[in-house]
Amino acid sequence: MTWPTEVLLPLLEQAAARGLALIKIHGHRGYDQFSSIDDISDRALFPSVYSWVDATEPHASVIVLDSGRMFGRVVSNVGEFTDLACINLVGDDLQFWYPNEIGGKTPEYGTRIAQAFGERTYDCLSRLRIAVVGCSGTGSHVIEQLARNCVGELVLVDPDVVEEKNLNRILNSGMADAEAGRSKVAVAEDAIKKMRLGTRVKVFRENLFSADVIKAVAECDIVFGCVDTVDARHLLNKLCSFYLVPYFDLGVRLDADGNGGVDQVCGTVHYLQPGGSSLFSRGVYSMEQLRAAGLFRTNPSAYRTQLDEGYIKGIPENRPAVVQVNGLIASLAINELLARLHPYRLDPNGEFAVHRISLSHAIYEHETGGDSCTMMSRHIGRGDTDPLLDWAELSSTREAA
Numbered sequence: 001m002t003w004p005t006e007v008l009l010p011l012l013e014q015a016a017a018r019g020l021a022l023i024k025i026h027g028h029r030g031y032d033q034f035s036s037i038d039d040i041s042d043r044a045l046f047p048s049v050y051s052w053v054d055a056t057e058p059h060a061s062v063i064v065l066d067s068g069r070m071f072g073r074v075v076s077n078v079g080e081f082t083d084l085a086c087i088n089l090v091g092d093d094l095q096f097w098y099p100n101e102i103g104g105k106t107p108e109y110g111t112r113i114a115q116a117f118g119e120r121t122y123d124c125l126s127r128l129r130i131a132v133v134g135c136s137g138t139g140s141h142v143i144e145q146l147a148r149n150c151v152g153e154l155v156l157v158d159p160d161v162v163e164e165k166n167l168n169r170i171l172n173s174g175m176a177d178a179e180a181g182r183s184k185v186a187v188a189e190d191a192i193k194k195m196r197l198g199t200r201v202k203v204f205r206e207n208l209f210s211a212d213v214i215k216a217v218a219e220c221d222i223v224f225g226c227v228d229t230v231d232a233r234h235l236l237n238k239l240c241s242f243y244l245v246p247y248f249d250l251g252v253r254l255d256a257d258g259n260g261g262v263d264q265v266c267g268t269v270h271y272l273q274p275g276g277s278s279l280f281s282r283g284v285y286s287m288e289q290l291r292a293a294g295l296f297r298t299n300p301s302a303y304r305t306q307l308d309e310g311y312i313k314g315i316p317e318n319r320p321a322v323v324q325v326n327g328l329i330a331s332l333a334i335n336e337l338l339a340r341l342h343p344y345r346l347d348p349n350g351e352f353a354v355h356r357i358s359l360s361h362a363i364y365e366h367e368t369g370g371d372s373c374t375m376m377s378r379h380i381g382r383g384d385t386d387p388l389l390d391w392a393e394l395s396s397t398r399e400a401a
């Protein structure tokens with residue numbers, strides 16, 4: 001097969017201008033490796049790609065088989081090949097391809113998962129690296145279920161310690177943890193290690209708004225956001241666009257008057273994919289709420305002043321929360337992940353971008369995500385930038401100062 005290299009010129013210009021990688025993709029019918037002709041052609045093409053783009057970032061060559069499976073390799077500026085460790089296809093369905101089989105027998109603790117969703121899905125779960133941001137009420141259920149589904153690695157982020165007021169809803173926590181002021185991530189890490197189901201754990205007892213944490217979360221295959229502030233949700237949605245990571249957002253809301261009167265018990269699970277709609281375009285929050293949340297976090301006294309003077313609307317603080325609602329929404333989100341890894345529903349996954357449950361109003365509905373978000377779409381695949389995610393607080397020069 002031959003093709004005119006002129007088609008490359010506009011792509012190379014774009015790659016050079018935006019610091020992007022060029023990926024050459026071609027198809028094979030059944031032949032599941034690079035041929036000697038591919039080797040010759042890649043070695044002829046890529047050195048000139050590097051010199052044109054004039055950057056050190058790698059470029060790659062990928063083959064698609066008729067089954068849809070993909071595999072590929074980075075081709076260096078001198079024509080050396082290195083297999084891509086994984087190819088992630090992030091759409092309504094989630095597909096992950098690895099160059100090698102794990103092989104061996106499924107351990108006893110994995111057999112029930114394999115029975116339900118097949119060896120391939122079990123194998124995939126055991127290789128995934130998943131971030132859980134927010135390890136409190138909802139997050140602790142998400143962590144529990146991911147670990148019991150034998151995911152390969154969990155990256156846990158939460159700056160807080162367990163307090164007595166949390167004990168009604170954080171799984172695996174007890175009074176001794178509150179008395180000792182143990183961090184929520186340490187409690188979760190202990191519980192996962194005690195299971196011994198093969199899950200590795202990395203913990204960050206830190207706020208999400210730090211460069212180290214953002215980089216660690218960006219290296220994950222999937223992100224679960226169990227946070228209740230709109231600025232953290234906005235940041236995670238941006239991260240999903242910059243780093244092409246699928247993002248599950250969980251929200252739980254309980255409106256009560258503090259004296260036993262309950263107006264609303266509801267929860268949502270949003271699935272966000274790069275290039276699709278966003279929490280913002282779905283109307284989860286407004287720019288004004290985003291600004292108020294940022295001010296509350298970075299400058300509490302200015303927040304109070306603006307609130308008192310009526311310039312901003314207050315953000316909700318210390319909302320009531322109960323274990324059974326958190327567990328319900330977390331279960332819904334984990335089921336959503338499994339349905340996207342291993343599609344089993346009658347309707348296509350695109351119909352399930354949002355799940356909404358209201359226990360007070362007896363509603364369970366699901367819907368599509370709507371039009372693509374123009375604000376997020378322009379960040380697709382930008383990867384590392386300075387400041388990270390174009391977020392002024394994450395600037396490296398600012399940190400140095």
Ligand SMILES: [Zn+2]
Nearest residue numbers: 026028035038
């Ligand atoms: Zn070929």
